[in-house]
Amino acid sequence: MSKALNRPIRVLVAKVGLDGHDRGAKVIATSLRDAGMEVIYTGLRQTPEMVVNTALQEDVDAIGISILSGAHMTVFPKIIQFMKEKQMDDVLLTGGGIIPEGDRLKLTELGVGELFPPGTTMASITEYITNWVTENRNF
Numbered sequence: 295m296s297k298a299l300n301r302p303i304r305v306l307v308a309k310v311g312l313d314g315h316d317r318g319a320k321v322i323a324t325s326l327r328d329a330g331m332e333v334i335y336t337g338l339r340q341t342p343e344m345v346v347n348t349a350l351q352e353d354v355d356a357i358g359i360s361i362l363s364g365a366h367m368t369v370f371p372k373i374i375q376f377m378k379e380k381q382m383d384d385v386l387l388t389g390g391g392i393i394p395e396g397d398r399l400k401l402t403e404l405g406v407g408e409l410f411p412p413g414t415t416m417a418s419i420t421e422y423i424t425n426w427v428t429e430n431r432n433f
Contacts, residue, residue: 301332303427304354308336308345310361310369318391318412319360325416326358326423342372350380355427359389366393366409370401384432386423390414 307323309316316338323335334352336345349357357377361369366389373387390410393401398409408422 299428299431303331303356303424304334304352305331305356305358305423306334306336306345306349306352306354307358307360308340308348309338310340310342310345310359310373311363311365312339313361313363313365314338315362316360318362319358322358322360322390322416322419326420329416329420331420331423342369343376345373346376346380346382349377349385350382354385355431356386356388356423358423359387359391361389361391361393364392366391366401367397370406371404374405384430386426386430388423388426390419 305326307319309319323333327333334348334354336348345357359369359373377385377387386407388407388409393409401409407426410419
């Protein structure tokens, strides 16, 4: 049985590291907002620790990382580590970008949620976040 939220889903969208390609992140942020979610977009050049601290301060339900730099096998494990340290066990870590299938599987084993490749529909991303938060977030 799913829990009903008393407020809009809150999502942090971030770009980590030196990856300066933010068009996709902005499209995602706008689309999630248009779907009724509250979106916090951190902008470029965030560190994993900055992302987790902002997510904690903003009491988000999900963190979405846009990554095109190839640093996904460094970035996502560091974010997971900081989330565990802050006991953010009921916050979804998801994302998208250029991530090979083998790496996606490894990251899933570490606790990262679904990772979306280019071309994924916004409806799929919105549905995934909504369903995950409804089923897993402790209120």
